[in-house]
Amino acid sequence: MSTAQGARARARTEITAAIKDEARRQLAAEGAAKLSLRAVARELGMVSSALYRYFPSRDDLLTALIIDAYDSVGEAAEAAEAANADASGAEPLARWTAVCEAVRGWALAHPHEYALIYGSPVPGYTAPMTTVPAAARVGLVLIGIVREAHERHGLTVPPLPAELRGEAERMTADLAPGLPPEVGAALVAAWAQLFGLVGFELFGQFNRVVEDREPFFRHAVVRLAHGIGLGT
Numbered sequence: 390m391s392t393a394q395g396a397r398a399r400a401r402t403e404i405t406a407a408i409k410d411e412a413r414r415q416l417a418a419e420g421a422a423k424l425s426l427r428a429v430a431r432e433l434g435m436v437s438s439a440l441y442r443y444f445p446s447r448d449d450l451l452t453a454l455i456i457d458a459y460d461s462v463g464e465a466a467e468a469a470e471a472a473n474a475d476a477s478g479a480e481p482l483a484r485w486t487a488v489c490e491a492v493r494g495w496a497l498a499h500p501h502e503y504a505l506i507y508g509s510p511v512p513g514y515t516a517p518m519t520t521v522p523a524a525a526r527v528g529l530v531l532i533g534i535v536r537e538a539h540e541r542h543g544l545t546v547p548p549l550p551a552e553l554r555g556e557a558e559r560m561t562a563d564l565a566p567g568l569p570p571e572v573g574a575a576l577v578a579a580w581a582q583l584f585g586l587v588g589f590e591l592f593g594q595f596n597r598v599v600e601d602r603e604p605f606f607r608h609a610v611v612r613l614a615h616g617i618g619l620g621t
Contacts, residue, residue, distance in 0.1 A: 405443055407433060409457065412450055417501040421511045424451065448514055451505075455516060456523045458502040463526025465495040470530050481538035482611065482620030488530055489583055489610040496587045503591060507584055528580055532565045535576055535617055539568055544618030546571045572617060579613040586610070 411429045426447055430440040444450040469491035473484045496503040505511075506524070538544060549557050549571050561573025568576070586609055589595050590602055599605050614620055 401443075408440060408443055408450070409454060412454055413501065416454070416505060421451065421505050421514075426450065451511060451514055452517060452520060454502075455506055455520050458499070458506045459520065459523035459526065461499065461502065462492060462495045462506075463523060463530075465491045466527045466530045470534065480620070481534050482614050484534050485531065485614045485619055486607060486610055488527075488534070489613075490607065492527060492583065493587050493590070493606055496591055500591055503587070507588055508592070528564070531580060532568075532576065535572065535619065536565065536568060538619055539572060544569070544572050546575050546616070546618045549574060575617045579617055582613055583610060 408429060411432050412424060414432075415424055415428060424447055426440055426444065427437050429450075430437045433440075444453065466488045469487045470484055473479045473487045496507075535544070546569075553574065554570060557570035557574035560577055561568055561570045565573045565576060586606060590599070590606070595602060611620065
């Protein structure tokens with residue numbers, strides 16, 4: 390790459406980052422539904438036509454922000470798992486709890502980005518399949534902990550009702566192949582409940598209900614783990 394090409398690439402990277410940063414400020418102030426490319430361009434001192442060379446539409450910008458947010462929370466989960474998996478004698482329950490606490494910590498530090506990916510859908514926007522790999526990162530960390538525990542010790546969970554078995558087998562084959570369907574169904578439920586706990590705290594549903602939220606959250610995610618067979 391020539392010096393001129395390298396300079397252009399760096400400039401493009403810097404401008405792309407500035408556009409995303411301004412868009413995140415707008416998300417915090419106005420919400421995703423009011424995100425406007427023209428407003429972003431105006432705040433950056435750019436003409437709209439110049440911004441469109443980086444993001445052809447509002448949806449393209451939203452998609453970039455969504456992928457960044459999923460990647461960021463995924464990195465937090467992966468870092469927590471790496472730190473605890475490397476610890477001597479770290480049990481699956483402790484690793485599960487650490488990952489869940491990392492997700493909560495990220496959400497509290499990035500509430501508007503959390504709302505973008507786990508809050509109300511943005512009117513008129515449908516996330517493309519390109520968001521899926523980033524969106525899967527937290528789930529894959531949790532699945533990895535559960536799979537390792539199953540392979541080492543086995544997991545005991547209640548039997549499935551007959552009417553759920555077919556769906557549980559399908560979900561498990563798609564999301565966590567190699568695990569028993571009983572574990573797969575419990576894992577999907579725990580994943581949903583984890584983000585429900587975080588969302589209730591972040592969006593105010595725990596106000597005047599749960600005051601000391603950190604120990605409450607830790608207790609709740611341990612109970613979720615027990616439902617999958619970890620630590621029982």
